[in-house]
Amino acid sequence: MRRRSHPRWLPRSFAAKLALLPTSLAMAACFYGCLVWTLVISVSASKLLPNYGFIGLMNYRRLFAGLRWETAYSNLFCFGAAFILISLLLGVALAIVLDRNLRAEGLFRGIFLYPLSMSFIVTGLAWQWFLNPTLGLQQFVRGMGLRHFTFDWIVDQDRALYAVAIAAAWHAAGLVMALTLASLRGIDPSVWSATRVDRVHPIRVYWHIVLPMIRPAIFTCIVLLTEIVVKSYDIMIAMTGGGPGGATDLPSLFIVDFSFHRASLGVAAAGAVVLVASVIAALAPLLYLSRKPP
Amino acid sequence: MNGARIGRVGLYVFAVSAALFFLIPLYVMLATSLKSLVEIRAGSIFSLPVAPSLRAWSDAWSSACTGIACDGISPGFWNSVKITVPSVVLSVAIGAVNGFALSMWRIRGARLFLGLLMAGTFIPYQIILYPLVKLVSAIGLFSSLPGVVFVQVIFGLPILTLLFYGYYGSIPMDILSAARIDGGGFWSIFRHVILPMSPGMIAVAVILQFTGVWNDFLFGLIFAGRDHLPMTVQLNNLVNKSYGEMEYNVNMAATVLTALPTLLVYAVSGNYFARGIAAGAMKG
Amino acid sequence: MSGVTIIDARKSFGTQTVLDGLSLDIRAREFVVLLGPSGCGKSTLLNVIAGLETLDSGTIRFGDQIVTDWEPGRRGVAMVFQSYALYPTMTVERNLSFGLRMAGTPAAQIRARVAAVAEVLQIRDLLNRKPAQLSGGQRQRVAIGRAIIRDAALYLFDEPLSNLDAKLRVEMRLELKQLHQRLAATMVYVTHDQIEAMTLATRVAVIRGGRIEQYAEPQVLYDRPATVFVAGFVGSPTMNLLSAVLRRDGIRIWAELSGIQLPLNQYPFRQRPTDGHKIIVGLRPEDITLSDAGLEPGNGIDVPVLVRERLGAASMVWCEFGRERLAVSMGCEAADRIRDRIRINFRSERVSIFCAGSEQRL
Numbered sequence: 001m002r003r004r005s006h007p008r009w010l011p012r013s014f015a016a017k018l019a020l021l022p023t024s025l026a027m028a029a030c031f032y033g034c035l036v037w038t039l040v041i042s043v044s045a046s047k048l049l050p051n052y053g054f055i056g057l058m059n060y061r062r063l064f065a066g067l068r069w070e071t072a073y074s075n076l077f078c079f080g081a082a083f084i085l086i087s088l089l090l091g092v093a094l095a096i097v098l099d100r101n102l103r104a105e106g107l108f109r110g111i112f113l114y115p116l117s118m119s120f121i122v123t124g125l126a127w128q129w130f131l132n133p134t135l136g137l138q139q140f141v142r143g144m145g146l147r148h149f150t151f152d153w154i155v156d157q158d159r160a161l162y163a164v165a166i167a168a169a170w171h172a173a174g175l176v177m178a179l180t181l182a183s184l185r186g187i188d189p190s191v192w193s194a195t196r197v198d199r200v201h202p203i204r205v206y207w208h209i210v211l212p213m214i215r216p217a218i219f220t221c222i223v224l225l226t227e228i229v230v231k232s233y234d235i236m237i238a239m240t241g242g243g244p245g246g247a248t249d250l251p252s253l254f255i256v257d258f259s260f261h262r263a264s265l266g267v268a269a270a271g272a273v274v275l276v277a278s279v280i281a282a283l284a285p286l287l288y289l290s291r292k293p294p
Numbered sequence: 295m296n297g298a299r300i301g302r303v304g305l306y307v308f309a310v311s312a313a314l315f316f317l318i319p320l321y322v323m324l325a326t327s328l329k330s331l332v333e334i335r336a337g338s339i340f341s342l343p344v345a346p347s348l349r350a351w352s353d354a355w356s357s358a359c360t361g362i363a364c365d366g367i368s369p370g371f372w373n374s375v376k377i378t379v380p381s382v383v384l385s386v387a388i389g390a391v392n393g394f395a396l397s398m399w400r401i402r403g404a405r406l407f408l409g410l411l412m413a414g415t416f417i418p419y420q421i422i423l424y425p426l427v428k429l430v431s432a433i434g435l436f437s438s439l440p441g442v443v444f445v446q447v448i449f450g451l452p453i454l455t456l457l458f459y460g461y462y463g464s465i466p467m468d469i470l471s472a473a474r475i476d477g478g479g480f481w482s483i484f485r486h487v488i489l490p491m492s493p494g495m496i497a498v499a500v501i502l503q504f505t506g507v508w509n510d511f512l513f514g515l516i517f518a519g520r521d522h523l524p525m526t527v528q529l530n531n532l533v534n535k536s537y538g539e540m541e542y543n544v545n546m547a548a549t550v551l552t553a554l555p556t557l558l559v560y561a562v563s564g565n566y567f568a569r570g571i572a573a574g575a576m577k578g
Numbered sequence: 579m580s581g582v583t584i585i586d587a588r589k590s591f592g593t594q595t596v597l598d599g600l601s602l603d604i605r606a607r608e609f610v611v612l613l614g615p616s617g618c619g620k621s622t623l624l625n626v627i628a629g630l631e632t633l634d635s636g637t638i639r640f641g642d643q644i645v646t647d648w649e650p651g652r653r654g655v656a657m658v659f660q661s662y663a664l665y666p667t668m669t670v671e672r673n674l675s676f677g678l679r680m681a682g683t684p685a686a687q688i689r690a691r692v693a694a695v696a697e698v699l700q701i702r703d704l705l706n707r708k709p710a711q712l713s714g715g716q717r718q719r720v721a722i723g724r725a726i727i728r729d730a731a732l733y734l735f736d737e738p739l740s741n742l743d744a745k746l747r748v749e750m751r752l753e754l755k756q757l758h759q760r761l762a763a764t765m766v767y768v769t770h771d772q773i774e775a776m777t778l779a780t781r782v783a784v785i786r787g788g789r790i791e792q793y794a795e796p797q798v799l800y801d802r803p804a805t806v807f808v809a810g811f812v813g814s815p816t817m818n819l820l821s822a823v824l825r826r827d828g829i830r831i832w833a834e835l836s837g838i839q840l841p842l843n844q845y846p847f848r849q850r851p852t853d854g855h856k857i858i859v860g861l862r863p864e865d866i867t868l869s870d871a872g873l874e875p876g877n878g879i880d881v882p883v884l885v886r887e888r889l890g891a892a893s894m895v896w897c898e899f900g901r902e903r904l905a906v907s908m909g910c911e912a913a914d915r916i917r918d919r920i921r922i923n924f925r926s927e928r929v930s931i932f933c934a935g936s937e938q939r940l
């Protein structure tokens with residue numbers, strides 16, 4: 001269609017430009033204006049209230065000197081890695097299984113996707129209860145006879161983060177499944193016919209042929225999952241409240257806490273800047289890689 | 295072919311196991327909510343309720359304590375409704391108009407606009423939360439229902455605009471030309487020609503936005519004000535309270551109640567939900 | 579009813595020039611066809627007349643009124659699109675009345691006009707159907723109905739018959755011609771099909787590369803094409819175009835091609851013919867005749883036959899002529915009688931001479 005390749009062909013309308021104005025203003029102010037504001041505040045002497053005195057990188061030094069940020073930041077990577085890995089593996093596996101034309105495929109799809117319709121608060125609370133050491137899963141397995149079974153990750157400082165990762169992956173695997181399945185369904189059926197003619201074992205087909213073909217979808221999933229990781233707040237608050245003892249603290253919690261409860265706007269803003277920079281640094285090479293033609 | 299058979303059975307085993315994995319938390323929530331506290335403490339988490347009762351549900355709805363008040367989470371429910379409905383209506387309407395303007399009319403810098411819109415969705419909102427609070431206060435909407443609706447609309451616009459932009463891109467320009475010749479302008483064409491052609495996309499948009507707004511926590515917590523806290527916030531207050539006896543059945547009943555609206559929408563939406571996910575992911 | 583005047587229209591899309599200083603004068607109640615190959619700019623010109631696209635420079639007038647910057651709705655034009663562009667969610671009745679409703683016409687008047695148009699185009703039974711429930715021909719009629727319901731100053735057609743099958747196309751062509759006679763309206767019609775152009779138009783503008791090659795009545799285009807392009811584009815079967823050299827010896831002028839001499843003394847040259855000028859001789863297949871058997875040699879040329887094509891009413895005989903091919907049209911019985919060589923005569927009063935370099939008519 002000529003239209004898409006020649007935007008100059010589109011008709012002019014003042015009303016159209018006017019209609020876009022509110023959104024433009026809102027975007028400029030709320031997204032980008034606020035972003036710049038945060039950047040400015042991060043190098044200012046703000047505490048409880050904004051104070052526009054420039055103090056250079058002092059806030060950043062305070063940020064990195066404090067133990068809480070260090071914990072929260074490293075938690076981000078541990079949690080992120082675990083969550084993305086589990087979600088990807090589970091999601092892709094589910095997609096591959098569903099691609100094999102099972103009976104009741106619709107039902108299975110419905111079951112795998114429903115967690116996405118729920119709030120992360122609901123997910124967090126449900127799993128918090130399920131993993132309750134005295135009344136939940138651990139208790140159940142012990143009651144079945146395995147007296148020394150332990151699954152108290154949720155109260156274990158070293159393991160709590162991974163408990164949350166499992167819950168989050170339970171929630172988000174459906175997303176990976178949906179996208180991967182769509183990509184799998186988009187593969188030309190003649191590829192499968194060719195492998196049957198060549199008598200290639202299905203598992204090898206998947207590993208060597210199919211997986212590379214769905215690489216763009218996988219990249220999209222990684223980008224989306226990373227986004228979920230960085231925005232994670234609800235699930236932590238609901239499931240562990242950031243505990244035990246800061247074991248499931250995250251930069252997002254840190255920032256909200258320091259902005260609203262700890263009267264340290266400047267440090268919170270510094271944390272925010274570091275977080276954004278990390279996200280860009282992590283995603284940019286990923287996006288660049290995914291743009292390469294196959 | 296024995297190998298293929300085993301493979302097939304293996305597939306089903308995996309699928310069923312996965313299904314169980316996904317269903318267990320839901321089952322646990324429901325089962326717990328129907329048990330009595332005594333039964334919960336005595337029994338195991340997976341056991342079926344001996345004498346299922348909806349008492350915990352009615353307690354959760356009307357008498358459980360969420361912070362200061364003890365009116366259950368029904369106030370939260372109605373607050374969520376009051377927040378979600380206007381948010382969905384406004385953001386879908388504005389998103390549709392934006393998509394129409396960008397895809398069918400000459401807007402200089404349209405691609406840049408869309409790119410910035412897309413980039414905006416990648417920003418974790420905790421980063422801009424404080425300045426956002428200041429902005430919303432500056433326009434006098436902080437800690438109020440209009441305030442939280444405003445924020446929800448703003449944050450829903452990028453994805454909805456992109457959604458409609460993509461959809462309207464498939465409408466042939468000839469129809470727009472014919473309407474212009476018939477004397478239609480931007481708004482009359484949108485109202486009489488474009489909007490009637492959009493019901494499917496509107497359904498997807500509504501489902502996407504409804505789910506997102508209803509399930510939101512942080513914006514509701516910060517912008518709605520104490521009198522308009524949404525159900526998710528009340529739920530968290532109810533369950534994660536730091537005092538008093540833990541009524542696990544009430545907790546779970548409240549959790550299920552909070553999850554129900556979006557679950558129901560999911561159940562009846564059929565294909566639209568999946569399309570919404572796919573569209574939401576297309577920004578990547 | 580008014581005419582349309584276009585003065586020095588220019589339009590480019592980026593680096594691509596689509597209209598290159600095009601000027602056109604359409605008289606009131608004329609049926610002008612814009613004819614040309616794909617990408618020649620004819621559709622763009624139509625859109626510019628409609629107001630759907632703007633010019634980079636130039637003027638458009640409807641009668642005495644300058645409308646260059648006017649929105650399409652304000653110009654009072656009606657248009658039929660190649661894809662019909664019916665509003666998919668509206669019934670036929672609402673499709674027809676949309677323009678009137680936009681203009682705020684009272685409901686009673688709308689009803690009356692819808693009924694009248696439905697009667698004329700025989701779509702009365704379809705009024706409550708949606709476009710998806712109509713056949714291609716029916717959609718065509720609704721598209722035309724939508725155009726004529728508004729009593730417009732100008733009717734524009736953008737290849738409206740391209741999507742129809744051959745039989746329907748012939749029927750609709752006749753209907754359009756009758757429509758023009760009945761409405762006595764100014765119509766501008768875009769097509770790449772020269773048969774449509776020849777049968778429907780009062781005048782045809784042959785467009786190529788954003789410029790007008792020739793603008794004249796169909797018969798003039800056929801008999802006296804202004805350029806090589808027009809000669810080859812208009813008329814079916816196409817004109818034979820043969821390379822030759824113009825020769826002049828005092829008062830005698832002739833064209834030399836493949837060993838024969840074609841006398842051109844009666845040819846209405848527009849400029850002084852010069853000796854040695856490389857030219858192209860154009861002659862239609864029906865203007866090449868078989869020499870009567872028995873005439874003296876020297877009258878006519880003897881050429882080998884390549885192929886014979888039977889076309890139903892007539893036959894086309896392809897011959898080798900020098901290094902080129904010549905098409906000769908004749909009756910089927912005559913074609914059956916010939917062997918591997920024929921003797922042909924050129925009707926030199928029907929020939930067209932073009933300069934080989936500029937491709938313009940001499």
